[in-house]
Amino acid sequence: MKKKEEEKELKITFQSKKEYECPACGANFHKEELLSGGGRLIAGKLTDELHRLYEPSAKYGEIFPLTYQSIVCPECWFSSMENDFPLLPPDKKEIARSDVEKRMKKTTLVFPNINFGEGRTLMEGAASQYLTLYCYDYYNKQTSPTIKQGLAAIRCAWLLDELNKKYQGQHYDWLGTLFRRKAHYLYNEALSREQSGRETLSGIKVFGPDTDKNYSYEGMLYMCAFLRYKYGPASNAEERKTSLEDARRTIAKLFGMGKSSKDKPGAFLEHARTLYDTINKELSENFS
DSSP: OHHHHHHHHTOOEEEEEEEEEOTTTOOEEEEEEEOOOTTOOEEEEEOTTSOEEEEOBTTTBOOOGGGGTSEEOTTTOOEEOGGGGGGOOGGGHHHHHHTHHHHHHHHHHHSOSOOTTSOOOHHHHHHHHHHHHHHGGGSOGGGOHHHHHHHHHHHHHHHHHHHHHHSTTSSHHHHHHHHHHHHHHHHHHHHHHHHHTSSOSTTOSOOOSSSSOOOHHHHHHHHHHHHHHHHSOOSSHHHHHHHHHHHHHHHHGGGGSOSOOSSSOHHHHHHHHHHHHHHHHHHHHHOO
16 A cells, blocks of 8 residues: 555656547547646756756656657657647648558657557657657648747757767767757748748747747747857858848847846846857857
8 A cells, every 4th residue: 555655646647637539540548747746846947948957856756848748649649739739720631641650650760669658758758749840741821830840849859868868879969959950940930931921920829948938939039049050051151140140130139129027037038148149259250
């Protein structure tokens, strides 16, 4: 009896009572949810990618909230953010249904031995973000798929960082860089599409990029500039200069949007100021 009570006390997830129906294959399932409270999550620092790190708990060990964010059908591996799961366009359902084998094969090439019918590990967590990135190709522009793919890409990179710590020498660090470069393209493509009217951003309510805080549209601008600085053109001097100037203009907009607020706390503005100064320094030292 005591052992069972200890196991119950140490649980970090539970199966939600809500039943989901996969819009692609029709399977019914329940989502694994992260329990809150009880000292499970101990917030650590906020990185320059606006990623919240968590300290391991002596009682519960390491917990990675992003592992449980995306919904994944355990039968066909169709995946999306929760609000969009039932909104798969009717004309794309057959495509999503017939794409099962291809979807699974591509995923298992990167994330082997995964099983979405059981409790998620870090591996399933990273795979779920990859699948979310993959499956938003099925959605139309009204759901703002490009920025959501950008979110999935950077979240996948963060979970790959953790996999690299556990399984060194398996090239997860290289994959993390690859997904950051993908995020760089998707974030800036989403901004370009929004500015040209090709795709709205009204289909996203929480810009993240992490789950602890919504930095809203300003957070997206910061990430566009940060990813452009880190993963934009590097080999060609003229392209690098143009990219940095674009990033500087983007980050400068944050300082014209008022002082710190709920969506723009001091820590966020501090990261933005540091990025602005860093870009300015490179431009003045290398391109003046």
